[in-house]
Amino acid sequence: MATIKHLSSKNSNYAAAESYLTFQHNEYTGLPILDEKGRPKLRDSYLLDTLECGESSFAMACLIANRKYGKNGGREDVKTHHYIISFDPKDAVENDLTMERAQALGLQFCKENFPGHPAIVCTHPDGHNSAGNIHVHIVIGSLRVRTVERQPFMDKPCDWEAGKKHRCTSAMLRHLRVAVMEMCEQADLNQINLLEAQGDHVSEREYWAQRRGQRRLDHANAKLAAEGQQPTQTVYQTELDKLRKQIYAVLNKTTTFEEFSALLMQEHGIAVKESRGRLSYCPPGRTKFITAKKLSKKLEKEQVLTALSQNIQLATAIQPASEQKPDKIRKLVDIQANVAAGKGIGYERWAKKFNLKRWSQTLCLLQEKKLLSEDALHQRIAELQTQHDDALAVVKDLDARMVSLKELRGHLVVYRQYKPLAQKLQTVRNPAKFKEQHRAELAVYEAACAYFKANGLRTLPDLKKLDAEYQTLSSEKNGFYTRYKKAQIELRELRTAQQNVEAFFRKEERSHAVPQQEVK
Known part of the structure; x- marks a missing residue:
């Protein structure tokens, strides 16, 4: 599930961008990490290329453009734009995503979406959270150095003329999200719908x-x-x-x-x-x-x-x-160990009353369950453990099937919603213009088609049948979950009762062992 993030910078030191990408930095302070001799330490692994810089470095290309067009001289002017494309960590294992392949995708993405801007494209093998996600940094100078051919996503002359600044508008971000989705679809990488918010929103x-x-x-x-x-x-x-x-x-x-x-x-x-x-x-x-x-x-x-x-x-x-529940069975307190650890007489009196209540609860439970022998107690615990594990396995299986059905339903709704657009694309006079106008909708539609093809669905199911199957699975899951919770509660009570019985007889053995030692 590749994602894209945007950051803008007003730092006039253009070399700082390349320094950040190539040298190790403290992730909390942003300062470079130095070696024993006080020199910045290079990153362990990275790939870096530049675009639209000619024979100059990225920093020099940006400074030459600023001087040529007389822009970016103020402190509040945005000097660079920083885009980060993060790939799914599973892509490295499931889809053979390597740093070289990610770098090639990043270079192509930069050429198509930021033409005419001096740019650095750098790939790193891991992120701050150590999740193993390969990610590509694209840093562009805010000033365009040459006039480029107008693309469908460019609205105004300032989007393609030389000497104009890059505009990161909501429409541009939407276009870039769609471009990332299309890139991942073409490269057979994992992807989610970036046009719709997913779960909790956590800002930078x-x-x-x-x-x-x-x-x-x-x-x-x-x-x-x-x-x-x-x-x-x-x-x-x-x-x-x-x-x-x-x-x-x-x-x-x-x-x-x-x-x-x-x-x-x-x-x-x-x-x-x-x-x-x-x-x-x-x-x-x-x-x-x-x-x-x-x-x-x-x-x-x-x-x-x-x-x-x-x-x-x-x-x-x-x-x-x-409804009102009975008190839970709790473990007996080891009075001797706690007194030896420094507890006082008041604690010992309270603990004796506490143990007496818990022991009476334990006996009542065992009499109610008719488990007055050790073998019967062990056998019942083994039966409950089996019921608990079987019910839990069924619940997990049903939950996985419900998640799959929910995903299928989502793609089916999108497919039916945007199928008329895809059909209309075949009949309009200007398909390229129509496709650009409905690019986001068609991208989601094509993702749904790819999902059906990957899962071998030639005949699409009915929505009502899917909903009915989902409700059936949900009711089955609730039934097995009730069995699982019931077995879990009883299993927890009987295990506590078993520990209390063992602790009680250990105490009896210790009390009988002390006089024998005194006789000797």
Whole structure:
């Protein structure tokens, strides 16, 4: 699933771009990493080429263009644009993606979409998160050095004339996303629909805030571990991430929008408002609302209402779980070990009462289940383990089939929606112009066709049948999941009871062993 990201820079030091791509830098401070002699350390592996620079370096080509056209002299002028194309880590294994192949794709992408701009194309084998994703950096000078042939995605003369600056508009970004999707389709690489938001939206600023916060937390936890203390938190959460999880928690247990908004305010102090068909959220301590688009695709109005309607359907299954539950069986406390570790007399008195209650609960459970012998208890635990594993395997299998059906349904909807456009393309007078006007829609349509071909689907299924099959699988999954949870709860109780029985008899053995040693 290749993605594309854009960054702009006002740094007048054009050589810094090439330095960043070729030398190692601290990912938190941005400063170069030096060796023992104080010189910058080269990256372990990279491929680098330049375009539209002639015999000059990238920095010199940009400076010559600035002087020739008298531009980029102000501090607030954008000097360079930085595009990053990140490929799916699985492409290296499944689709034979190498650095050389990625570099060739990046060069071709740069020639087609940024003609006339001095450019650096550099491929790295891995990213900041060490996920193993090959990615291509394309850094272009903001000023075009020559007039180029007008392309369909160019709207104004400044998009192809020499001496004009590159415009990274929303239309341009949309065109580039479609171009990345087409590139991956032609190269048989994994790809998602970049025109539609996927899951949580994490901005560049939030990403680095999380990385820096996790780094500080790791240092603090290392100090606690050195002092023999147990860390209370191991994963750092940004404020936006906390907000998402709080909203998700409330969304999963409400059935109406009124209940959803009221419970958000009651439990977390989060206000919700709807404006022009869009939802916004305001956590406590803020006065400005945050749009759902900046948080997650799942928190937009349509997805929220869909989740609430699904909760209504599951309300009958959730309702019995809200009934009063008996106290859980808990493990006995090792009083002697804790007293030896320094616990006082008050703790010993409390622990004796605690163990007495838990032992009575254990005996009641074993009598209720008619498991008063060790063999019967072991046999029942083995039976429950088998039921637990079998039900879990079925749940995972059904879940995988549901995911496959959902993916098929998505492609089928797109195919039927844009099939008339594809048919109209065959009859219009100017196919090239029509194709450029509907480039994004046709790209998604062709991706759906490629999916059908890859899965050997010559006859497309009916949507109603797919929905009915999905509902059947969902009900089957809920049934097996109930069996799985029931077996899991009983298995956990019986294992705890088994440990309590073993701990009780070990205590009895120790109490009988002490007088014998005194007689000797």
